[in-house]
Amino acid sequence: MHDAFRKAGIIIIIAGLGLFTASLWMSxxxxxxxxxxxxxxxxxxxxxxxxxxxxxxxxxxxxxxxxxxxxxxxxxxxxxxxxxxxxxxxxxxxxxxxxxxxxxxxxxxxxxxxxxxxxxxxGFLPQNAGFVGLSVLLLLLAGSLLYFYPDLKRIPGIANNGTFKSGWQNRGWPGILLGGYLTAFYIALYFFPEHLTGWIMLVDPLSHYLNGNPASQWFMYGLLYTLVIAVMGVRMLLRYRHNAYQLWRTLSVMFFQTCFAFLLPQLLAALNRPAPDLKNIWPLDYSFFFDYRIDEMISSGTFGFFLLFWGIALMLIGVPVFTYFFGKRWYCSWVCGCGGLAETLGDPFRQLSDKSLGAWRIERWLIHLVLVFAVVMTIAVLYAYLPTEGPGLTGRRFFVLSSLLLLIAIGLIWFYNQKAGAGLPVRTVQIGTVVALFVIGIGGWRLISGESYLYFLDHYRLRSWYGFLVGSVFAGVVGTGFYPLMGNRVWCRFGCPLAAYLGLVQRIRSRFRITTNGGQCISCGNCSAYCEMGIDVRAYAQKGQDILRSSCVGCGICAAVCPRGVLKLENGSADISERATALRAIHISETEVRLLD
Amino acid sequence: MRIIIIGNGISGATAARFIRKWSDHSITMISAESDYFFSRTALMYVYMGDLRLKDTRPYPPEFWKKNNIQLIKARVTGFDKDTKTVALDTGQQLSYDKLIIATGSTPRFFGWPGQELEGVRGLYSLQDLEYIEKYSKDLKRAVVVGGGLIGIELAEMLHSRGIPLTFLVREKHYWDNILPPEESAMVTRHILDNGIDLRLDTALQSIIDNGTGRVEAVQTDKGEQIKCGFVGITTGVQPNIDWIRNSELECEHGILVDDQLQTNLPDVYAIGDCAQLRQAQPGRKAIEAVWYTGRMMGETLAFTICKKPKAYRPGIWFNSAKFFHLEYQVYGSVPASLPTDQDTLYWEHPDGKKSLRINFYRSSQVVSGFQAMGIRLRHEVCEKWLKNEALLEEVLPNLALANFDPEFYRRHEKDIVKLFNQRFGKNIRLQPRRNILNKVYQFLKS
CATH class of the missing domain: 1.10.274 (Enzyme I; Chain A, domain 2)
Incomplete structure (x- = not known):
């Protein structure tokens, strides 16, 4: 019976996707x-x-x-x-x-x-765009709801049965096909949007209704993104209806996507105001400090200045303060759009993340390199944008200011890291310091010697390379297109510069941690397998070691899938260092063994 | 020193890991079952497709190489205490200075007619799992015999594949020889809610041959015949010591060991499911075939071998399980029937899917055990209360310290305290929950 719903759902979803794809050829x-x-x-x-x-x-x-x-x-x-x-x-x-x-x-x-x-x-589509658009929407909605329906009838609880036997969830041919489809979509969206004309037309009527303008490919993408998060969010809500943390978290990402990322910008655009996604924070929002964005904000009066202030405040105050209190999860798995997609559309693929030590090694280098790239690119762009002289913020003054900020950041890391026993290895902090000093040193040297490009490359080329490599290929094509192949957090784990920044704060100074429950771990491996960030959670849990990892986005799935109630996401100001040391307590009732350990 | 460990389960692997941590002795771990240590309790997830076998390995394959722990896949056929050698089925002989036997358990069969038929099997080892996997194909109906932890696991496994099954439980309620009546009834309800054909108070009488040596049906003691293609026998486990019966090793149900886990033979130790303590701690069993005690034994023995002799002291009993979607945790002593000198505070949610039980001594009010269904408890807090012989009236106001449920979960401390106040005419008030984690740490350090 339940299988019949699933099958019918799949057939209707495929029909909807088929019609959607075919609409590209209907003109x-x-x-x-x-x-x-x-x-x-x-x-x-x-x-x-x-x-x-x-x-x-x-x-x-x-x-x-x-x-x-x-x-x-x-x-x-x-x-x-x-x-x-x-x-x-x-x-x-x-x-x-x-x-x-x-x-x-x-x-x-x-x-x-x-x-x-x-x-x-x-031809056909221009006359029938509304009809085809609605048909696609209804087919996909109806198919999805039919597919989800058995989840409602199921006794509430973890439902991972069959995950590793499923072709589409475990890199079988349906998964590879889906990955290919998603990848092709992202390549078209970023590099050949002219071929998506059919889809843009489908959403034209809604765009006219919402903001009075014809749809762009970005409107089409935004709408699609929001709908996918809404529909797959419903799946999450049904699947985890026994788990209040998952419910609130999923409702939160659905809310922020629908209201902040989609509706609010539409409203602002209709009012002829700058229309950014207010929850997007530099450096994820890497174009925040680009000339055209700043010009737009400055020329929009009070509201524009509010946007500028809001963006800078979020980045300099919001991120450290919220992360201190709640860990980076406040953003990554409750607010962020990329996170929202990963936690909804990507949830069926979370088990595909690589848990090997090798992957962790690559992760640590890559994500922080992207952060450095973002910082360097932004400094170069702003330096070139700002006037060379005058009473206000000049390029020179800005460079001094950002160098100071970097030095303060490094200083804070040194200061707080020494206190925490579970802190970053000293070598890691040393490397970070050297890199930051290089960024300051090279920029300063070039500035003093009067070069117009602080970091050798033309800042236009620097930013277009960043946009191409990081913004399009990494975040889009690989980040989402590869969901069915490499898991749902490839971008967040290996590439997102904001995640790197949030992660540093989480690791150095945050009340957040995952507590392990004494000796109850049976090393089954569910936590590690379903960790979307590729953290080997079990390695800590079986040693009774509390977990403090910069990559943890606090999705809470490890705690949810644990069959023995071993893991709990918690916030507390008490020092974690003692509880996060290796082999804190295996044989927890035996003080003798522990003392002599 | 050359140390040979027979068996790569949680006991053997823990011993190996800690011996390496504390020494650079040569360590060899031998298993006929699997290439690498895996979590036995997770085998069910491999069958259900939640995990792959490799996901159940607590340490990655490199770990053993990196820590210079030699793994051999072979069956040990015997050992010689005089020459201090172990014989493998490959013909190889290995010599040891210390021998650790950690061969675990095997399913216990009770001599039913037809129990040797094809399609009848217990669930313990990887080979058992492979067998069940093989017989699951085109299976029309299965019968699971035995209402313990493995029985319900096997029922859940088969059910996850949509295989119709009949679950024979000899007791009046599921696991009611371990669980008090209320919890036992709750699990029983949950089994039925999941659509399992549960037959309580029904025992297996015989297994019927289809004429080709394969199972055709089972006969119950109620006179019913149930046609089935597979019979899962989950009526308990027994120490896996048949291979050693003829040695000079002193055995009863398991290999008899003293306080320091040493057998009657010099330099031969036994740990985990296969070991039977000559003298169990008060209130504890001589054989405790659970993951946690296996781990503690491995750790204790490693300490004895590498540092100085240490008696095995498992501390306060704890255990946990998951019955389909219902989580269960116990700390201290919560027997099926309440001893006369004890009283119990039992709270159950109106939906019948969550409960908390606190046992305590009538005269002194000292708490003796905690048991939760559908609620997670904090191990260290419960343990500390038990160890400190805390009074019920000290525990209840601070009940929030013991809660380990995820954030945003509904809390029930208020209802539980209210129940207590009503029952005993007291007026206990809950301590505020603000900044609870810090309070937990303070309590644990105090």
Whole structure:
């Protein structure tokens, strides 16, 4: 009976996904030259390109791939014609800076494709977008609810039976297929959004309704993201309805995604205000200090200044204070959008995280390197943005200020770490200190010697590399696309610079810890297997050692799956150092053995 | 010194680990069952698909190499106390200076007719699990015999695969020789809620052959025949010592050991399920086949071998289990029937799915045991109360110290104290719960 619901649910979900995917092929495309003219927004570029559009004129392409192939070819020909023109008639070449301001650059070609594709659309979908969109939504909702229904009938309790025998949860072909689909989606979203025109059209009506503008690919993604968290959140709520911690946590991520990440920005956009996600914090929100964001905030009056103040306050005060009281979980598994997706859509894949020591070694280097990258990139960008002289904050003063902040941070780590017996190894802190001093030293040296780029690279290139490598590939393609292959927290564990920052605070100075319950551990391994961060929880639990790890996001699943009630997430100001030492108490009732240990 | 450990379960592995911690003796651990130490209590999760076998290994394979503990997969056929050698089924002979026997248990069968048929098996070892896995295929019905901890595990396992099963329990209620009536009734209800065909007060009489040496059905003492393709025998375990019966090792039910876990032979020790204490501690059994005592024995013996002789003192009894979704914990002594000099405070949630029991002496009011169903208790706090012979009236106001449920869980201390006040006409008030963890630490240090 229950299996019938699951099967029916799966079939309907696949039908919904099928229709959703098929909607990308439900339009045809006829070039609207006006949209290209507007999109290029450069009379010269358009005039030089126009002759190459002849072959596309009046021609109807059956899909976005063929259309964009032709469009791309025409634009490339236009680019070549422009380059020839610049060379022959104006004597300009790549070594001249004027050449670069006049030529048709690659990124302009790339970014004009989506608006042109959207404007050139015709056929079935444009007339029926609302209908198809609703059908997809209803199919996916109905399928999911049918699939979840047996969970409601089940006796409340942990339901991990069959996890490692499931093809889609244990890297079988359904899992690989799903991973491929998700990865393809992220690659398209970040690098080829013109092929997602069909999906953007599906959500167009809602975008018009909410903020009065046509949907962008980011609106489509945001809506999809919110819906997925809502639907898979319902799954979590049903699955863990015996566990109040899981219920509140899941409701929290659903709330923050729906209200803070989705609705509030829509409202602000409708009011013509800057519309950031108010719970997104630098350095996860790596563009917070980019010129266009700051300009936008500064030009928006009081509200803009509030946003600037809010963002900086969250980063400098909110993160350390909240993390001190509750551990990094207050953000990572209660508020964060990436965390929200990981805890809902990603929950079926949490057991796929790598628990090996090797993975931990890579994790520690990689995540902190990304943090360093984010810091360096932001300092470089802000230095270049700020005026060179004047009464206010100049680039120079800013550099001194951020160096001071870094030194204070390092000082705090040294100061507090010495006190905690369970603190970071001294070598780790030394490495961190040396890296911070390098960041300050190199920047300072370049600044004094009057270089315009603090860290060698053009800050534009630095930030576009960061955006590409960290923002798109790591956070998106690998971070989410690889859920069914590497688990649901790959990004949070190996890449998120904010998680690194929160983790440092958690490790150095926080009331949060996972307590182990005396000698009750039976070393079964459920806690380690279901830890999404790849922490070998059992290694601590079986030694009676309280757990203090910078990567722990406090999802509480280890405590939930423990069959013997051994683990508990707790906050307390009492010193953890004694209780977090190795082999604190195995034979806990035998003081003799312990004393002589 | 060369130390040979026979058996790689929790007792043997703990001994090895601590001997290495405290010495650089040569350590060899021999097992015929598995390549690496795994958590026996987690075998059920492997069958149910919650875990893979490798997830149940408490230490990664590198651990043994790194700690220079040699692992041999072979069956020990015997040992010679004079030449101090161990013989393996591979023909190999290994010499030892100290021999530690930690061979665990085997399922106990009671000589039922047909118990040797194909499709009849206990659940203890990895091989048992593989056997059950094999017979689960296309299984129409299974019968599980024996209402103890392994019986309910096996029932849960088969149930997780949707295999119809009949659960024969000889007692009037599930595990009522260990659990007091209320808890026993609660678990019984939970088993039924899960849709298990539970037959209480029903014993196995014989197992019927289908003519080819395979099980066809079981016959119960109620005169019923139940057709089935698999019979799981979970009527307890016994020390795994058949292989040693003919040696000079003194055995009764298990290998007899003294206070320091030494057998009657020099330099031969026995720990864990297979060991039987000549003199058990008051209120304790001579054989306690549980994970925790195995671990403590391993640790104590390692201390004796590496440092100085130490008597095995398991301290205050504790245990835990999970019956389907119902968690159970016990600290101290909570027997099935209350001794006459003791009284009990039993609170049960109206939904019948949570309870807390505190036993205490009538005359002195000193607490003697804690038992919780569906509530988690803090081991160290309960233990300290028991060790300190705390009075019930000292315990109750501070009950929150002992709670180990996850955050946001509904707390029941108020109801429990109210129940006590009503029953005994007292007016005990709960201490505030603010900053509870610090209070716990303060209490533990005091």
């Amino acid at each position: 045809h495309f006829t070039l609207q030259e006006k949209s290209l003219e507007e999109g290029l927004n450069n009379e010269y570029h358009y005039r030089m390109t126009a002759p190459f559009l002849v072959s596309m004129q009046g021609k109807t392409f059956s899909n976005s791939f063929a259309f964009n192939r032709a469009l791309h070819k025409a634009l490339e020909q236009g680019q070549e014609a422009i380059n020839n023109d610049l060379r022959e008639n104006r004597g300009l070449g790549p070594s001249d800076s004027e050449y670069w301001s006049l030529t048709l650059q690659d990124y302009a070609i790339q970014s004009v494709k989506l608006p042109v594709t959207r404007a050139s659309v015709g």
